[in-house]
Amino acid sequence: MKLSNPSALTLACALAFGLLSSAGAHAEKVLRIAMTAGDIPRTLGQPDQGFEGNRFTGIPMYDSLTQWDLSKADKPSEVIPDLALSWAVDTKDKTKWIFKLRPGVKFHDGSAFNADAVVWNVNKVLDKDAPNFDPSQVGVTASRMPTLRSAKKIDDLTVELTTSEPDSFLPINLTNLFMASPLQWAKKLAAVPGTVSDKAERAKQAWAAFAADASGTGPFKMTKFVPRERLELAKNSEYWDPKRRPKIDKVVMLPLPEANSRTAALLSGQVDWIEAPAPDALDTIKARGFKIYSNPQPHVWPWQLSFLPGSPWLDKRVRYAANLCVNRPAMKQLLGGLMGEATGTVEPGHPWRGNPSFHIKYDPDSARKLMTEAGYSAAKPLKVKVQISASGSGQMQPLSMNEFMQQNLKACFFDVQFDVIEWNTLYTNWRIGAKDPSAHGSDAVNISFASMDPFFAMVRFVSSKAAPPVSNNWGYYSNPEVDAIIAKARTTFDAKQRDALLAQLHAKIVDEAPFVWVAHDTGPRAISAKVKGVVQPQSWFIDIATMSMD
Amino acid sequence: MISYLIRRVLYALPIMLGVAFLCFMLVHIAPGDPLMSILPPDASVDLQKQLMELYGFNRSYPVQFFSWVWRAVHGDLGSSIATGRPVAQEVFKAVGNTLMLAALATLIGFFFGALFGFVAGYFRNSWVDKIASFISVVGVSVPHYWLGMVLVIIFSSQLMWLPATGAGPDGSSSWIWDFEHIKYLIMPAVTMSFIPMGIIARTVRALVADILSQEFVIGLKARGLGEFGVFRHVVKNCAPTAMAVMGLQLGYLLGGSILIETVFSWPGTGFLLNQAIFQRDLPLLQGTILVLALFFVSLNLLVDILQTVFDPRIERA
Numbered sequence: 001m002k003l004s005n006p007s008a009l010t011l012a013c014a015l016a017f018g019l020l021s022s023a024g025a026h027a028e029k030v031l032r033i034a035m036t037a038g039d040i041p042r043t044l045g046q047p048d049q050g051f052e053g054n055r056f057t058g059i060p061m062y063d064s065l066t067q068w069d070l071s072k073a074d075k076p077s078e079v080i081p082d083l084a085l086s087w088a089v090d091t092k093d094k095t096k097w098i099f100k101l102r103p104g105v106k107f108h109d110g111s112a113f114n115a116d117a118v119v120w121n122v123n124k125v126l127d128k129d130a131p132n133f134d135p136s137q138v139g140v141t142a143s144r145m146p147t148l149r150s151a152k153k154i155d156d157l158t159v160e161l162t163t164s165e166p167d168s169f170l171p172i173n174l175t176n177l178f179m180a181s182p183l184q185w186a187k188k189l190a191a192v193p194g195t196v197s198d199k200a201e202r203a204k205q206a207w208a209a210f211a212a213d214a215s216g217t218g219p220f221k222m223t224k225f226v227p228r229e230r231l232e233l234a235k236n237s238e239y240w241d242p243k244r245r246p247k248i249d250k251v252v253m254l255p256l257p258e259a260n261s262r263t264a265a266l267l268s269g270q271v272d273w274i275e276a277p278a279p280d281a282l283d284t285i286k287a288r289g290f291k292i293y294s295n296p297q298p299h300v301w302p303w304q305l306s307f308l309p310g311s312p313w314l315d316k317r318v319r320y321a322a323n324l325c326v327n328r329p330a331m332k333q334l335l336g337g338l339m340g341e342a343t344g345t346v347e348p349g350h351p352w353r354g355n356p357s358f359h360i361k362y363d364p365d366s367a368r369k370l371m372t373e374a375g376y377s378a379a380k381p382l383k384v385k386v387q388i389s390a391s392g393s394g395q396m397q398p399l400s401m402n403e404f405m406q407q408n409l410k411a412c413f414f415d416v417q418f419d420v421i422e423w424n425t426l427y428t429n430w431r432i433g434a435k436d437p438s439a440h441g442s443d444a445v446n447i448s449f450a451s452m453d454p455f456f457a458m459v460r461f462v463s464s465k466a467a468p469p470v471s472n473n474w475g476y477y478s479n480p481e482v483d484a485i486i487a488k489a490r491t492t493f494d495a496k497q498r499d500a501l502l503a504q505l506h507a508k509i510v511d512e513a514p515f516v517w518v519a520h521d522t523g524p525r526a527i528s529a530k531v532k533g534v535v536q537p538q539s540w541f542i543d544i545a546t547m548s549m550d
Numbered sequence: 551m552i553s554y555l556i557r558r559v560l561y562a563l564p565i566m567l568g569v570a571f572l573c574f575m576l577v578h579i580a581p582g583d584p585l586m587s588i589l590p591p592d593a594s595v596d597l598q599k600q601l602m603e604l605y606g607f608n609r610s611y612p613v614q615f616f617s618w619v620w621r622a623v624h625g626d627l628g629s630s631i632a633t634g635r636p637v638a639q640e641v642f643k644a645v646g647n648t649l650m651l652a653a654l655a656t657l658i659g660f661f662f663g664a665l666f667g668f669v670a671g672y673f674r675n676s677w678v679d680k681i682a683s684f685i686s687v688v689g690v691s692v693p694h695y696w697l698g699m700v701l702v703i704i705f706s707s708q709l710m711w712l713p714a715t716g717a718g719p720d721g722s723s724s725w726i727w728d729f730e731h732i733k734y735l736i737m738p739a740v741t742m743s744f745i746p747m748g749i750i751a752r753t754v755r756a757l758v759a760d761i762l763s764q765e766f767v768i769g770l771k772a773r774g775l776g777e778f779g780v781f782r783h784v785v786k787n788c789a790p791t792a793m794a795v796m797g798l799q800l801g802y803l804l805g806g807s808i809l810i811e812t813v814f815s816w817p818g819t820g821f822l823l824n825q826a827i828f829q830r831d832l833p834l835l836q837g838t839i840l841v842l843a844l845f846f847v848s849l850n851l852l853v854d855i856l857q858t859v860f861d862p863r864i865e866r867a
Contacts (some may be wrong), residue, residue, distance in 0.1 A: 038825040093643040135604040139589035226721035264714035268706035
């Protein structure tokens with residue numbers, strides 16, 4: 001065909017453009033994410049790999065009874081309804097909670113979400129006699145909801161949860177219990193060969209099969225799983241929440257534990273999003289048109305102090321001096337700006353902040369004055385030994401940050417020595433406590449922690465009931481006033497009153513200074529400019545479902 | 551020959567048992583909690599005890615060892631604590647990926663190593679020898695993870711010719727031998743080939759220099775044998791030692807590629823070991839070390855047998 005007529009040429013061009021734009025409109029939108037994890041976090045409903053697991057294989061594929069509101073970047077995330085529409089504690093017996101469930105929710109396999117599914121999901125980690133009990137999910141789940149004991153169906157859309165003691169933190173803890181499909185698991189159990197007769201072994205094999213072909217109620221469905229290499233999710237067009245119905249067709253997740261490899265994968269166009277880019281490459285990444293997102297997370301990088309007899313930290317003036325002698329703004333500069341300056345476990349604007357009378361800032365003169373009052377000087381410095389690691393999840397840049405602190409504190413008459421041990425060993429020692437020989441006589445320990453809920457942010461470090469080996473009160477801090485506030489907060493079921501008590505607790509902790517608070521991580525990630533609608537909340541998590549792509 | 555073969559296999563058995571014992575002891579001696587991948591440090595002591603019982607870590611070491619060996623003999627290496635997947639399935643998939651990478655790297659390393667070695671040996675003390683020796687010294691000395699990163703910066707980040715990480719556009723499970731997939735293999739294989747190239751080049755250079763100075767070479771030349779004929783004799787005399795070195799290098803590459811596989815996120819045994827170590831996943835760690843060690847023992851056995859075939863004097867010795 002010869003197109004000599006201008007109008008025919010125009011028509012042909014229009015048709016061609018029309019076809020092209022139509023093809024573009026239907027082109028699959030694929031978001032490729034490089035995680036820091038060395039393996040795909042577990043996909044069976046209770047992810048491992050810390051909160052990165054919840055972020056990438058929990059929240060996108062599953063829902064829980066309650067969830068974090070991830071839609072705002074300018075204020076701390078709060079707990080909102082998810083698969084539960086509402087909840088209330090029993091006024092007569094405060095160990096019992098009634099949860100009203102959301103109607104019309106379906107698992108990816110088409111089965112209905114209901115009270116039976118909730119009971120089944122509680123039993124998977126708490127009832128050893130349940131056919132679906134899975135020991136491998138117990139640790140990461142039960143430790144995050146330490147008081148939950150059982151679940152009972154009241155009717156199809158009502159369930160009763162029982163705790164070991166009155167515990168107002170339960171709705172927050174329940175963000176960690178993801179709802180997997182009982183029907184899908186039953187299908188996998190039925191497919192286990194009959195030659196496997198042991199009940200526990202059959203359940204184990206069913207869970208392994210479920211992990212490779214999982215079914216939740218979340219905004220994305222699992223479509224392909226290559227262990228240790230890639231996880232592919234497709235959008236769940238029938239997701240129950242229209243605001244979170246995905247606009248991206250497919251999400252591919254790749255485990256790339258090495259920061260330079262992640263950065264190279266981003267720069268070479270292999271992925272669109274990397275977690276924790278290599279700090280040295282930030283300028284190059286920005287220059288290539290990628291966006292860096294960061295926001296202070298509920299994360300604390302501290303020195304946790306020992307209160308054993310003979311500890312140098314027993315003198316409050318010394319604890320205050322150390323907090324006043326850390327030059328946080330300069331440390332932030334050292335880290336390329338990717339650090340929040342910690343003035344407590346939570347910062348102003350957070351509902352649990354309270355009004356501490358001790359204002360943590362960089363004030364070396366006041367620090368030196370306090371140290372002089374306590375009997376120390378440049379000629380007679382105070383020796384402290386801190387157990388630290390050279391690397392580790394959430395530890396940011398532990399060696400350079402600790403050495404920076406060592407230099408800062410030297411100017412305030414501290415002689416800091418480090419006992420550098422391997423990260424996993426340090427993590428294990430955390431629970432064993434400062435009295436154990438594994439602490440090597442250290443006066444402080446440097447382990448960062450998540451501060452999303454009251455128990456993990458505060459209670460486990462300062463409650464006298466949480467002393468080793470029970471939980472992470474490594475330094476054996478004990479204060480009856482603190483214990484009394486904790487007890488009251490735990491049994492106050494009105495959210496506002498509970499938050500007021502937690503604010504009181506936080507203010508008391510800052511004033512007592514059982515930590516040297518240093519930094520909050522900002523969770524930096526580099527994302528292609530073609531990914532739109534990215535909200536980086538003040539949280540460990542991020543919502544992929546609300547994003548779109550050009 | 552058959553009696554030699556049987557003797558070598560029998561010698562390998564106690565070595566394998568010793569390897570199993572050592573790898574069990576080493577992973578248990580290492581500090582850290584075997585349940586750390588599934589048990590956060592803030593978990594209660596009761597919960598920890600409960601899981602120790604459920605996973606059988608509360609039993610005595612001898613009971614745990616013999617129960618593990620008994621199951622291993624029957625082909626069951628247990629399940630990974632972190633993922634719940636069978637260890638044998640994980641290890642053999644990773645061994646396949648590493649074997650592919652290591653075999654290609656060894657071939658590249660052997661080809662260039664032998665080439666540089668022969669050239670340097672034949673023209674020793676000339677400028678050709680100096681260049682070839684320089685390349686082989688660089689091959690042995692350069693930190694391969696550094697080389698890998700440099701290659702990634704040049705060919706992935708800057709030129710965007712080759713993918714930076716992974717084992718194929720859809721993962722190793724969909725591997726096929728086309729250019730789209732081979733692209734993923736080039737950089738890790740080239741990086742990995744540098745050390746064997748350097749070692750083989752140095753070995754072959756020394757061998758060639760030694761053989762050329764032997765009387766039988768002068769004899770061959772005196773009898774009027776041409777340069778190519780002499781070359782054939784030199785190659786034949788070099789081959790058993792060069793092959794032994796190549797076999798050992800393949801063995802090292804099978805287990806010693808942790809850094810390269812981590813840099814390129816290549817899902818092989820090195821990457822698997824790295825994850826098992828960091829997660830304190832004892833069944834996976836024990837299983838991977840055992841399989842690699844057995845592979846190494848078997849490879850040595852194979853090389854010994856092949857050497858005997860090439861040089862019957864070894865059997866007599």
